[in-house]
Amino acid sequence: MRGTRILELSDEVAAVHCVGALSNSYAVATDAGAYLVDAGIDPRGTAMLAALEVLGRAPADLTAIYLTHWHNDHTAGAAHLRATTPARVWYPEGERAHFTARAAAPWRAWLAAHTPELGPLSVLKGLVGASPPRAVEADAHPRHGETLPHGVVALHTPGHTPHHFAYWDPRRAALFAGDALAVCGGRLSFMSRYLTDDLGEARASYRALLDLDAALVCPGHRAPLAQGVAAERARLRASLDAGARWPWFS
Ligand SMILES: [Zn+2]
Numbered sequence: 001m002r003g004t005r006i007l008e009l010s011d012e013v014a015a016v017h018c019v020g021a022l023s024n025s026y027a028v029a030t031d032a033g034a035y036l037v038d039a040g041i042d043p044r045g046t047a048m049l050a051a052l053e054v055l056g057r058a059p060a061d062l063t064a065i066y067l068t069h070w071h072n073d074h075t076a077g078a079a080h081l082r083a084t085t086p087a088r089v090w091y092p093e094g095e096r097a098h099f100t101a102r103a104a105a106p107w108r109a110w111l112a113a114h115t116p117e118l119g120p121l122s123v124l125k126g127l128v129g130a131s132p133p134r135a136v137e138a139d140a141h142p143r144h145g146e147t148l149p150h151g152v153v154a155l156h157t158p159g160h161t162p163h164h165f166a167y168w169d170p171r172r173a174a175l176f177a178g179d180a181l182a183v184c185g186g187r188l189s190f191m192s193r194y195l196t197d198d199l200g201e202a203r204a205s206y207r208a209l210l211d212l213d214a215a216l217v218c219p220g221h222r223a224p225l226a227q228g229v230a231a232e233r234a235r236l237r238a239s240l241d242a243g244a245r246w247p248w249f250s
Contacts, residue, residue: 045077068178094163159202
């Protein structure tokens with residue numbers, strides 16, 4: 001798994017970090033097996049299964065995959081993992097056309113099909129085809145505020161994409177934010193403006209996420225935050241309330 005790092009954040013939570021895209025997906029071990037939040041950039045899901053193994057769980061223990069949004073640096077492994085493990089897949093209903101590779105014009109779909117799916121071209125392939133490299137069906141779609149298996153709460157958090165979901169695990173005080181919230185240099189920060197589809201919605205999503213009593217913030221890019229989270233939440237919340245300008249790059 002060149003270009004991939006597995007970070008053990010606790011006995012129960014591991015991050016799979018893709019060095020090239022700086023993207024993170026997560027594996028969580030629970031009493032009832034294991035779940036993933038996002039499915040990695042590797043279409044075979046190899047690193048996600050390795051992260052489960054680090055946590056003492058086998059592929060057969062994987063029962064749920066919660067996807068935040070369709071961008072393929074977060075979802076490439078989903079189809080293979082769904083096909084080869086017992087896991088059921090949840091993703092936002094509003095992004096179904098992307099997940100099932102029906103969102104792009106035929107010429108774009110053709111171009112994407114002829115772009116290699118590994119290495120740096122993987123992200124390009126996803127953007128051209130407006131879908132993960134392999135289409136994936138959902139077993140269910142999350143509803144805002146719904147409690148999913150393993151006690152995970154689904155939160156509609158638009159801004160980066162219109163239908164983006166974050167996932168909150170209250171038992172572990174862990175927030176899996178996807179691309180609804182950023183961590184830069186050990187601090188909570190705004191997602192870059194050029195990556196934010198709707199600023200007004202993003203502000204509202206930030207407020208909702210910062211109000212959660214999280215002790216571990218697991219973002220979709222860069223490094224998770226496990227130290228001083230309460231103080232960081234309060235600082236960014238105050239900045240938001242003071243009408244802070246949204247940076248183009250963070
Ligand atoms: Zn994204």
